[in-house]
Amino acid sequence: MDFSLTEEQALLRDSARRFVAEAAPVEQRLAAARQGDGFSRDHWSAFAELGWLGAALPEEAGGFGGGMLEAAIILEELGRGLVGAPLLSTAVVCAGLLARCEGYAERLATLELVVAGESLLALATEEPGSRYDLAHVETAARETAEGYRLSGRKIVVLDGASADAFMVSARLFGEARDRRGIGVFMVPFGTPGLTVRPYRTLDGRGAADLVLADVEIPSGAMVAGPDEGWDRLAEAADRAAMGAAADCLGAMEAAIEMTADYLKTRRQFGRPIGEFQTLAHRLADMFVAAENARSMLYRGLSFLDAPPAERARAVSASKVAITQAAAFVGQQAIQLHGGIGMSEEHPVGHFYKRLQVAGKSYGDLTFHMARYVDGDAAREQGA
Amino acid sequence: MDLKLTAEDEAFRREVRDFVRSAVPADMARRTRRGGHTPKADLQAWNRILYDKGWVAPHWPREYGGTGWSALRIHIFEEECAAADAPFLSYFGLRLIGPLLYTFGSPRQKELHLGPILRGDVFWCQGFSEPGSGSDLASVRTTAARDGDDYVINGQKIWTTEAHYADKMFCLARTNPDVPPQKGGLSILMFDMNQPGVTVRPIVTIDEGHSVNEVFLDNVRVPAVDLLGEAGQGWTYAKFLLGNERVSNAQVPRSRRDLQLLRARAEAPDASGARLVDNPDIRQRLAQLEIDLAALEWSVLRVLASPEGERTQASASGLKITGSEIQQRISELAYDLLGPLGVPFYGEDDVAGDLPGFASPDVPGVAARQLFLRAASIYAGSNEIQRTIIAKQVFSL
Numbered sequence: 113m114d115f116s117l118t119e120e121q122a123l124l125r126d127s128a129r130r131f132v133a134e135a136a137p138v139e140q141r142l143a144a145a146r147q148g149d150g151f152s153r154d155h156w157s158a159f160a161e162l163g164w165l166g167a168a169l170p171e172e173a174g175g176f177g178g179g180m181l182e183a184a185i186i187l188e189e190l191g192r193g194l195v196g197a198p199l200l201s202t203a204v205v206c207a208g209l210l211a212r213c214e215g216y217a218e219r220l221a222t223l224e225l226v227v228a229g230e231s232l233l234a235l236a237t238e239e240p241g242s243r244y245d246l247a248h249v250e251t252a253a254r255e256t257a258e259g260y261r262l263s264g265r266k267i268v269v270l271d272g273a274s275a276d277a278f279m280v281s282a283r284l285f286g287e288a289r290d291r292r293g294i295g296v297f298m299v300p301f302g303t304p305g306l307t308v309r310p311y312r313t314l315d316g317r318g319a320a321d322l323v324l325a326d327v328e329i330p331s332g333a334m335v336a337g338p339d340e341g342w343d344r345l346a347e348a349a350d351r352a353a354m355g356a357a358a359d360c361l362g363a364m365e366a367a368i369e370m371t372a373d374y375l376k377t378r379r380q381f382g383r384p385i386g387e388f389q390t391l392a393h394r395l396a397d398m399f400v401a402a403e404n405a406r407s408m409l410y411r412g413l414s415f416l417d418a419p420p421a422e423r424a425r426a427v428s429a430s431k432v433a434i435t436q437a438a439a440f441v442g443q444q445a446i447q448l449h450g451g452i453g454m455s456e457e458h459p460v461g462h463f464y465k466r467l468q469v470a471g472k473s474y475g476d477l478t479f480h481m482a483r484y485v486d487g488d489a490a491r492e493q494g495a
Numbered sequence: 496m497d498l499k500l501t502a503e504d505e506a507f508r509r510e511v512r513d514f515v516r517s518a519v520p521a522d523m524a525r526r527t528r529r530g531g532h533t534p535k536a537d538l539q540a541w542n543r544i545l546y547d548k549g550w551v552a553p554h555w556p557r558e559y560g561g562t563g564w565s566a567l568r569i570h571i572f573e574e575e576c577a578a579a580d581a582p583f584l585s586y587f588g589l590r591l592i593g594p595l596l597y598t599f600g601s602p603r604q605k606e607l608h609l610g611p612i613l614r615g616d617v618f619w620c621q622g623f624s625e626p627g628s629g630s631d632l633a634s635v636r637t638t639a640a641r642d643g644d645d646y647v648i649n650g651q652k653i654w655t656t657e658a659h660y661a662d663k664m665f666c667l668a669r670t671n672p673d674v675p676p677q678k679g680g681l682s683i684l685m686f687d688m689n690q691p692g693v694t695v696r697p698i699v700t701i702d703e704g705h706s707v708n709e710v711f712l713d714n715v716r717v718p719a720v721d722l723l724g725e726a727g728q729g730w731t732y733a734k735f736l737l738g739n740e741r742v743s744n745a746q747v748p749r750s751r752r753d754l755q756l757l758r759a760r761a762e763a764p765d766a767s768g769a770r771l772v773d774n775p776d777i778r779q780r781l782a783q784l785e786i787d788l789a790a791l792e793w794s795v796l797r798v799l800a801s802p803e804g805e806r807t808q809a810s811a812s813g814l815k816i817t818g819s820e821i822q823q824r825i826s827e828l829a830y831d832l833l834g835p836l837g838v839p840f841y842g843e844d845d846v847a848g849d850l851p852g853f854a855s856p857d858v859p860g861v862a863a864r865q866l867f868l869r870a871a872s873i874y875a876g877s878n879e880i881q882r883t884i885i886a887k888q889v890f891s892l
Contacts, residue, residue: 169863240853241765243834268835269831288767311851314840314862380631390879439827446701446869450629450877451654454700454707454870461701465866466829474836479774481835 114469115410117185125185129160132193138459142194142316151196160229173211174223180204180351180416184358191362191470194462196317198232198271198354198458206233206279209296209335211347216335220390234275234354236266236299236322237345245431245439245478246281246290246345251324253282259331262297262305266322270473273310273318275302280324281345284338286401294341299324315465346420350427353474354412357434360470361409364402364438367445367463371395374449391448398441405437425487428480434478438467500567507568511575518544524580528756529842529860529861532706533866535618536662537582542615545584551613559597559605560613566799572746577748585657587619588612590743591736593685599724599732603759605800608685618686622652622666622710623733623837629654630880632667632733633676637712639668639684639722646684646722648692648715658695658708661688666712667729674727681729686717700870702863704843737876738811744875745818747792754784754827757778760857761832771832780828784821791817809888812881819871819878826865837862 119126135155159165168183169175183204190199224229242248247422251264262282269278277300286293299306310320316393336344336367372395375386385391412430415423442464446453453460471477523537535884545551553569555561564572577583593612596605628634637650658664665685674680686803688695692715698707721734730820758781773778791814798810830837839851841859850859872878886892 122502161815241767241769265853268838270838309851312840313838316840319838319851380629380634381626388879390882410764443869447872447877450873451624451870454654454867454873456699456701456703461866464869465701468862469838472833472835476837477836478774478776478831482774 114303115244120292121182121185122140124167128164128186128189129192131158131162132189132195135193135195138194138462142459149311151198151274156229156232157197158196158368159199159203160227163289164199165207165229165404166206166227169176169211169223169227170208173207174220174227176404180354180413183351183432184413186200187355187358188362191359191466192275192366194363194366194459194466196315198234198274198317200352200359201235201271201275202231202233202377204224204355205235205348205468208278208351209235209344212344212347213296213336213340215337217332219358231276232271232274232318233350234269234272234278236269236272236278236280237349238266240265240267242347244475245289246343246349247289247294249281249283249294251280251282253284253295253297255284256328259329259333260297262299262324262327262329264324266324269322270313271318272308272320272322273312274321275308278306278337279324280322281341291342292334292336294345295334295338295439296336296341296344297329298326298335299329303329305326311468315462315469317469337400343420344487346424349474351389351416353427353431353480354409354416356414356470356473357405357409357430360434360438360467361402363463363466363470364398365439366407367441367460367467368395368402370460370463371398371445371448378450385448394444398444401437401440405434406434421487421490425484428475428484428487431475431480432477432484434439435471435480438471504567504571508571508575510623510746511572512629513581514548515575515579515581517580518548519579519749523582527580527582528857530753530864531599531860532704533582537561537620538585538660539600539615539647541582542584547612551584551615552593555589556597557592559593561610567796570796573748574751577752580752583749585615585618585660586743587621587657587661588617588667590739590788592619592685594739595665595723595732595736598735599728601720601724603720604685604723616659617662618660620658620661620664620710622655622664622668622712625651626653630736633681633730635667635669635676635681635852637666637668638672639670639682639717640717641670641719642716643813646717646719648684648686648712648717650712652710653707654698655695655708655710656706658688658710659697659705664688664693664710665723667733667885670722670726670729679727679730681733682726683723683725683729683732684717686715690715690717698866701867703840704863704867707865712836734808738808744871745791745795745814747788747795748873749858750788750818750821750825751792753822753829754781754788756857757781757825757829758834760829776833777828784825784828787817788821791821807888810875811876812884812888815875816878816881817873819868823865823868826861827860833861 163176164186166175167178169451171177175262199456210223237246253260253262277298280297280299282295284293284295284298305325307323308320313319375391376384378385402421408430412427447462452458502679552560553562553564553572557563596608625635639646639648665683667683669680670682671680692713694711696703699705764770836854836858838854
């Protein structure tokens with residue numbers, strides 16, 4: 113075990129931190145978040161130039177040979193700076209899924225576009241009532257003479273408001289919660305029958321719902337078939353959950369730093385409020401919570417290549433611990449700011465909203481706690 | 496001690512329920528259930544309905560327009576109003592300046608202001624907090640300088656709830672800069688918001704709603720007769736108010752209603768027949784909240800039933816801490832139950848049928864409410880300040 117970053121990883125972190133610090137002050141990014149895509153297209157081009165969009169891909173898939181550790185390093189910095197770019201959706205979740213689907217003919221061509229910053233992808237798995245269960249797929253895929261015809265609805269497609277194409281889970285056979293029978297299909301924006309209903313998220317990023325009404329796609333658009341679809345989606349969702357967790361770590365630490373500064377400068381009763389022990393201790397508890405969360409980030413990342421059941425259990429443990437820590441840190445960051453922490457103009461509340469949305473991305477507390485418990489039950493039965 | 500409701504109390508509850516349920520207009524109830532910041536028109540309309548019934552200020556002494564109900568009956572009344580999704584009446588007239596006026600005001604001040612407050616004709620806001628003076632209320636910098644028959648007020652107030660609705664402000668200001676605030680340096684002055692020198696600027700809060708404001712006071716001229724009660728008593732009056740405010744900040748009736756709605760949502764089967772309440776974790780969190788709220792409710796009843804002179808600031812502080820935390824926890828559980836539907840931002844104008852995530856109409860408002868309720872442990876004296884009050888008052892620490 114070695115917790116120190118390699119030279120390349122340290123360089124990546126430093127360049128990400130510098131970029132985020134220089135790119136735009138938090139206030140400007142918040143203003144940008146209120147309009148359009150929820151992120152800056154200039155940032156996206158810069159990410160491509162910096163090599164971040166291929167940072168988590170193996171070289172054989174057109175990437176730069178890194179993996180989830182590299183992705184986590186970048187995502188943490190984006191969280192720290194409240195940057196809204198869809199790096200997790202496109203370059204980590206969707207690109208990572210594609211990289212593992214070797215039967216997909218367009219695989220390398222699509223990944224090349226992603227790495228070059230020319231294509232934004234979004235994963236569309238959530239359906240009304242599915243509550244993060246990847247097997248809860250009612251969207252239907254029917255074979256036709258030329259390919260497939262998709263019908264159904266997808267909701268809360270993260271970064272879906274700006275996606276050039278969607279990776280959609282749809283059922284080829286079986287019942288609504290069967291793991292077998294689910295395929296993953298590439299559906300470009302603008303395909304007839306596809307309606308994209310964009311909206312912004314609580315933390316100012318772009319998401320969308322999809323309505324698929326007899327969407328015709330060619331047979332080559334199937335990224336993963338019904339025998340492997342669920343497995344690929346489950347891997348991708350677990351990597352995504354850890355990516356969201358890394359984002360949380362950055363946001364948590366930034367909120368803590370901001371709160372520490374405030375406790376040193378805000379004066380009441382004739383002294384800086386940080387001199388009141390109850391507030392100083394609260395800040396210390398926030399620090400401890402974030403430290404524990406970081407440990408669980410690394411622990412979760414270390415299990416991403418483990419056998420599926422172990423992986424799922426470890427990722428759920430991480431997601432539960434980090435979401436709980438994030439709630440505490442985010443709430444107390446506002447509390448210690450007092451009234452000003454309630455103002456939309458102040459960044460601290462935006463960290464909280466970022467943490468809340470990350471907490472509800474790729475499985476929320478309830479989902480991961482239940483998955484952990486179920487995994488435990490399965491282990492006991494097997495033992 | 497007799498710990499049971501009497502048959503008369505139960506009959507009273509039925510009478511209130513029958514009236515309130517039919518008196519709240521359906522669209523008003525829907526807006527209240529949704530939990531956003533109540534529009535002024537709803538506050539006025541509901542105020543008027545209760546005024547006409549004679550029930551607008553049950554907690555006031557009968558001679559000033561109160562009902563003469565016992566503390567328990569007032570609580571029953573408030574619970575029934577909340578259960579019917581009636582709007583929560585504007586606070587600053589009926590709860591704050593009204594009691595201040597009938598307790599400390601001059602005969603002229605009572606004559607002038609109490610009637611319009613009861614009728615809902617005049618809305619008030621409270622000018623206490625300042626940018627440099629939050630928890631440390633004694634540090635207010637706004638000055639009121641005597642000039643002939645007038646005071647001239649200069650300063651800045653912040654977090655002023657409903658200043659944009661208000662016709663009048665009651666404002667804490669330094670009338671004697673040579674004396675410490677706690678020893679006669681502060682007074683409360685009442686003035687029209689609609690006059691030269693008063694500027695209201697909205698503050699958008701993290702829920703993206705507008706209920707609080709900054710208020711700039713620039714040479715605002717106030718006749719000396721509009722100084723509340725006696726000059727130099729501002730600190731005493733402020734402490735009287737904060738005690739009142741903290742008891743009602745327990746917000747038991749509202750939390751009870753929120754928890755009812757939450758349980759109903761958790762028990763409703765979704766399209767595939769699954770119910771959130773079947774998740775043991777959620778069932779337990781609901782139960783814990785119900786138990787904690789029951790404890791708070793009985794604590795409120797105990798405080799309200801005690802003679803006014805025996806009520807301590809510490810007991811009020813305890814209610815404020817527990818009440819605000821329960822409100823927050825209910826709203827957090829409600830947000831947790833949304834699952835992925837907690838991700839979209841729902842605007843005030845979002846209407847059913849067209850909502851992000853194909854959400855049902857009870858979804859919008861949930862995320863915003865849990866965000867806004869972060870303020871509950873900050874406003875009316877932060878919960879840290881309340882703990883200090885308890886430690887000092889009860890244990891002389």
